[in-house]
Amino acid sequence: MSIKRNFHGFINLNKESGPTSSFVVSSIKKMIQPKLKVGHCGTLDPLASGVLPICIGRATRLSEFLLLENKGYKVRGKFGFSTDTYDSTGKTIDHSNKNVKRDELEKALESFKGEINQRPPLFSALKFKGERLYNIARKGGNYIPPKRKVKVLDISLIKFEFPMYELDILVSSGFYARSLIHNLGENLDCPSHMIGLERTSVGEFHLSKAIKLNQLSDLMKKEKLESHIFSLDYVLKNIQRIDMNLDESMKLKNGIKIDIQDSNFFYQPCSDKYSDLIKAYDSQGRFFAILRVSEDGKFLKPEKVFHEN
Structure with missing residues (x-):
């Protein structure tokens, strides 16, 4: 059964021992729209079981953030x-x-x-x-x-x-x-x-709240999958947030950098691995981009922009 809705986000999947991570991804892709991108965030060997975060649609552009998690x-x-x-x-x-x-x-x-x-x-x-x-x-x-x-x-x-x-x-x-x-x-x-391996967590995704592939199929049939999809910014909890007005949002969506002094954003450099990244939200409170602080600390430049379909 294939659904017609465009889901963009992450699924906290509990992979069972046996199938490859690639097999799991292809199985989920068949359940959803065949043309929608689906991937995983960190391979589990066939022998292994446990947490295998699945990224769908625009979330595939954020898989790198989960790959870096503990x-x-x-x-x-x-x-x-x-x-x-x-x-x-x-x-x-x-x-x-x-x-x-x-x-x-x-x-x-x-x-x-x-x-x-x-x-x-x-x-x-x-x-x-x-x-x-x-x-x-x-x-x-x-x-x-x-x-x-x-x-x-x-x-x-x-x-x-x-x-x-x-x-x-x-x-x-x-x-x-x-x-x-x-x-x-x-x-x-x-x-x-x-002789055995079970992944119990990947960042904020934990085994206690993960669902198995057969459960995912049942949710699809009952059209209840959406409640088990985590938003794009769920994996960006360790990144600073900035709220943009309409004009700033439009500039960034069009690839134009903005002056930090004009954005009312206080930037404090630190040694964190995401210190030069900012997650941006529009005037409606919707996440729409990841920004990078310029080397001189004066500008916010669009790194990844997520356009609504």
Whole structure:
């Protein structure tokens, strides 16, 4: 069943283990208008489940803001052997009969808190010279992805019954849970691999309020989907707001920058990652653009403008 209305916004979807993120997107696209853009904000591997924010229509132009958000996960690992994919789908590359105690694991977890240098798995969707790393790996390539800085904001052991364990983590964008589990095994000299992953949050989207694909289909049939779509500016809560009069709004919509001194807007530079971005609302209180402060701090320039159909 396809609907005729133009929905623009985000859906907090709970992906089940099994389908790829791309399959989920194509399924939703078939439910909605085939010509309406649909995407996701952060791939979940087929093995993984949990929060997969879906962007529809004009919201696809804001996916970058969700990709940069912190993410929460529940990760299940198993000691005894490691694999080339760092999870249960790969080939065994190392094994051990060593026993790990709870206090040893908890101590090891402490070393992963804060900013760390993490090497992504070779079996990942990252690219090297235009080619996906998992394709390079399947061809037998020996490329080693460089380490990159990521942050572990919180990490705790919530279940432990050797060789199984489960972690609750809150991490920055770019973090790989599979790498964490693999590195834990190296740290404890007892190979480990990931056996389950559930994403519990992406920014303001939480698993407790996410809906599954079959529920989405039912909402479509009952024409109740709109109540489950989050507005465009829902993902922009950390960005300063400015309210524009009619003349200012028209200028920005036509790509014309405006003088900050003429807009009654007080701009205070800071070190935040969105410090030079402003979300703009028209005289009716409707969000219509993301603006960027010029390098000299004197002008507001339209970065992304969202025109009503």
